Amino acid sequence: MSEPTFATLVSRWYSEHARDLPWRRPGVTPWAILVSEVMLQQTPVVRVVPAWEAWLARWPTPAALADDTPAEAIRMWGRLGYPRRAVRLRDCAVAIVERHAGAVPDRLDQLLALPGVGTYTARAVAAFAYGQRHPVVDTNVRRVVCRAIAGEPDAGPATRPADLVATEELLPVEPAAAALASAAFMELGAVLCVARSPRCDRCPVASVCAWRAAGSPPATGPSRRPQQYAGTDRQVRGLLLGVLRETTGPVPRHRLDQVWADDVQRSRALAGLVTDGLVEPVGEASFRLVGDGGPAAPAPALL
DNA sequence: CACCCGTGGAC
């Protein structure tokens, strides 16, 4: 009789206490899982749930989304934040149709090649949609492994190859069990082993946690400086996009001028939205969400 | 690697 492994302890806890999130239910398609993963990039679960349901009701397949405009994707994205993700998700749908006949690929390298799909999302889809054995490392998993295994209060700012290796070593050999363990690690980090005031009293691995054993030392160095928002280009972009989102078709520049007083910053923000494929100019003095109201008119400059 | 990219809730 050997002691249960770390993954076994967390997986048992997960089996009993996992939240009933819609993308975890039986029969959910790989596309639906991919959509959930993209929406969950830096956006809390509670805000994703209704957006995910509305999105999939409208675009149940990659082909359906690929046939619609970026403008509609941006509108459906609502206020999830980082609306470039909406455009990339549609680009991703187009790529899936073109490269994979409309089916979400199951190979890691093919997933990684899709727009908006990085190290985390590719592995999450391969594991959760296709049951493959890959370490799935997000901010939650990094925190759990960093604390429980390394005994340190917090992980670094970005996922490193070493994080993947450390997590892989914790996974069971059997692929389905490994995928379950990855979901369990994430859940533990999201629900109990949270950044501020972790709930160690309910933790299934508290007795083997290296961080607890070390006396739960607090984080020392300046981790990452808080990201500013008020007064930044991001706030201005958000204001501009808010106007464009609520209007169908072109919006005269004078209406956009009202959202922010600083001409230089406002122009820079608008140009950024154009560069990022969210907004396009219409004629001399109007802008719209990309593709809003049909294909763009021929560029007059080309004659 | 550093920085940029939205939004809203909790403390």
Next chain:
DNA sequence: TGTCCAAGGGT
């Protein structure tokens, strides 16, 4: 009230 943080990705 300001700060911190949330299933990252692209450049």
